[in-house]
Amino acid sequence: MKPFEYVRAASTASALDEVAHRPNSKFLGGGTNLVDLMRENIEQPDALVDITRLPFSEIREREDGGLSLGAGARNTAVASHPVVRARYPMLSEAILCGASGQIRNMATVGGNLMQRTRCFYFYDEAARCNKRQPGAGCDAIEGFNRIHAILGASDACIATHPSDMCVALAALDATVQVSGPQGERTMPFLEFHRLPGDTPHIETELKPGELITSVELPPLDAAGSRYRKIRDRSSYAFALVSVAAAVSIRDGIVADVRLALGGVAHKPWRALEAERLLRHAPASLEHLRFAVDAELAAAKSFVHNHFKIELAKRAVVSVLGGLMGLESAR
Amino acid sequence: MTPRVPDAAEPQGTAAAQSKIHDSLALPLSLRVNGARRELRLDPRTSLLDALRDHLQLSGTKKGCDQGACGACTVLVNGQRVLSCLSLALQHEGDDVTTIEGLVNDEAGHVLQAGFIEADGFQCGYCTPGQICSAVGMLHEFGQGVPSAVTPIASLSATTLNDEELKERMSGNLCRCGAYVGICDAIRTAHERLGRQAR
Numbered sequence: 470m471k472p473f474e475y476v477r478a479a480s481t482a483s484a485l486d487e488v489a490h491r492p493n494s495k496f497l498g499g500g501t502n503l504v505d506l507m508r509e510n511i512e513q514p515d516a517l518v519d520i521t522r523l524p525f526s527e528i529r530e531r532e533d534g535g536l537s538l539g540a541g542a543r544n545t546a547v548a549s550h551p552v553v554r555a556r557y558p559m560l561s562e563a564i565l566c567g568a569s570g571q572i573r574n575m576a577t578v579g580g581n582l583m584q585r586t587r588c589f590y591f592y593d594e595a596a597r598c599n600k601r602q603p604g605a606g607c608d609a610i611e612g613f614n615r616i617h618a619i620l621g622a623s624d625a626c627i628a629t630h631p632s633d634m635c636v637a638l639a640a641l642d643a644t645v646q647v648s649g650p651q652g653e654r655t656m657p658f659l660e661f662h663r664l665p666g667d668t669p670h671i672e673t674e675l676k677p678g679e680l681i682t683s684v685e686l687p688p689l690d691a692a693g694s695r696y697r698k699i700r701d702r703s704s705y706a707f708a709l710v711s712v713a714a715a716v717s718i719r720d721g722i723v724a725d726v727r728l729a730l731g732g733v734a735h736k737p738w739r740a741l742e743a744e745r746l747l748r749h750a751p752a753s754l755e756h757l758r759f760a761v762d763a764e765l766a767a768a769k770s771f772v773h774n775h776f777k778i779e780l781a782k783r784a785v786v787s788v789l790g791g792l793m794g795l796e797s798a799r
Numbered sequence: 800m801t802p803r804v805p806d807a808a809e810p811q812g813t814a815a816a817q818s819k820i821h822d823s824l825a826l827p828l829s830l831r832v833n834g835a836r837r838e839l840r841l842d843p844r845t846s847l848l849d850a851l852r853d854h855l856q857l858s859g860t861k862k863g864c865d866q867g868a869c870g871a872c873t874v875l876v877n878g879q880r881v882l883s884c885l886s887l888a889l890q891h892e893g894d895d896v897t898t899i900e901g902l903v904n905d906e907a908g909h910v911l912q913a914g915f916i917e918a919d920g921f922q923c924g925y926c927t928p929g930q931i932c933s934a935v936g937m938l939h940e941f942g943q944g945v946p947s948a949v950t951p952i953a954s955l956s957a958t959t960l961n962d963e964e965l966k967e968r969m970s971g972n973l974c975r976c977g978a979y980v981g982i983c984d985a986i987r988t989a990h991e992r993l994g995r996q997a998r
């Protein structure tokens with residue numbers, strides 16, 4: 470690991486100030502991803518500003534019926550919170566499907582948003598990777614790409630975003646609250662992460678020196694919501710495909726629907742086209758299959774991940790069909 | 800041959816200059832380990848795992864993968880199980896750390912140790928300190944009502960620690976010998992005994 474300067478921030482203002490005055494510095498939350506990446510020499514910051522002592526870990530009910538998740542709240546605390554279990558079950562399920570008990574006790578909300586891809590070639594210093602070294606090329610495209618993207622990829626990068634929690638946040642229309650040198654701002658969660666394009670090394674819309682302070686959840690008006698993760702072993706593995714979904718049915722018609730996919734793209738993939746086709750349509754298997762086919766019409770596979778297209782379709786039909794109470798969906 | 804004495808003018812990049820840089824970056828750390836206050840001065844790169852093993856000579860905590868994949872380095876920080884390889888020691892200023900050595904006086908740790916011996920919950924034993932520390936933390940989480948991925952979503956927490964719950968909650972601890980049947984038996988037995996003692 471490259472030597473770095475370590476600073477423990479006493480307040481939000483001082484954390485922002487410390488990072489602003491140190492080139493190539495990073496905020497340190499739980500550390501479960503950043504420490505590993507630094508040990509592998511993938512991340513080489515000159516300074517770390519430890520923000521784990523800042524008062525960001527509160528989970529608070531909002532006046533509008535929503536919920537505010539402090540950026541420093543640990544994964545276990547969010548997944549166990551009675552309001553999350555009762556009103557945002559897909560979020561609790563998504564978090565509990567990720568990592569292990571030990572990691573969830575350390576990992577934070579903010580750190581989960583900042584997780585970097587688990588692409589083998591990103592982690593391998595001997596491989597070419599445009600994300601690690603812009604302009605170097607991508608060894609995944611011609612390489613072993615079973616875990617890679619089928620939606621929104623580019624010629625520069627076919628990596629996927631590894632988070633489960635973020636897939637639920639995408640479906641829940643969350644917003645991200647950040648503080649920075651220019652003050653505070655709010656951005657829609659769906660605009661927080663970027664598709665790779667020709668700059669896969671820029672993964673979020675955070676500006677230099679900005680710090681995530683909370684994730685805000687609006688009220689969810691849906692009878693049922695679910696997160697389902699499909700992976701190579703039944704626990705402690707990253708998703709091949711995952712689905713976060715919620716639906717409200719009135720008189721056999723889809724009144725509202727939320728759908729997001731994980732493991733398929735450079736960012737959590739909100740299935741807006743499928744949602745558009747399903748909203749106000751009859752809650753039937755036929756409409757469900759039509760909508761998911763449309764969503765995945767643009768999917769592009771590589772040598773080893775063609776199976777993901779059909780897997781994603783079946784996973785959506787199973788989860789949404791289950792929530793709609795369609796018997797034959799399973 | 801004259802011993803080489805590094806001086807201030809030595810160009811950077813040599814081993815001596817590097818070690819000087821590291822010394823200048825070393826920072827104090829005060830934490831409680833197994834009940835005793837410990838004061839250290841550490842290179843910021845030192846993981847909690849390396850601080851325990853190399854600076855406090857507590858070699859019971861094992862380094863398996865050193866990348867968060869195996870669980871061998873599991874310790875308890877303020878009563879919660881964490882991976883000591885994935886956090887920097889300096890993150891733990893003021894924290895209360897318990898390692899396998901510290902569980903000698905812990906009731907759950909003691910019952911689990913006996914359970915592992917009875918159920919033959921190991922072969923080589925390398926993963927065992929991590930398994931036991933993880934199981935202590937896991938049983939505490941279960942008692943506190945922390946749900947798992949297999950807990951029915953309609954309920955706030957799991958009511959019984961059945962095999963499905965046990966395996967899911969312990970999935971962060973790998974055993975390359977494959978002693979999982981014994982490990983599950985050991986934890987199940989310990990959980991039952993601790994429950995009886997509590998009643």
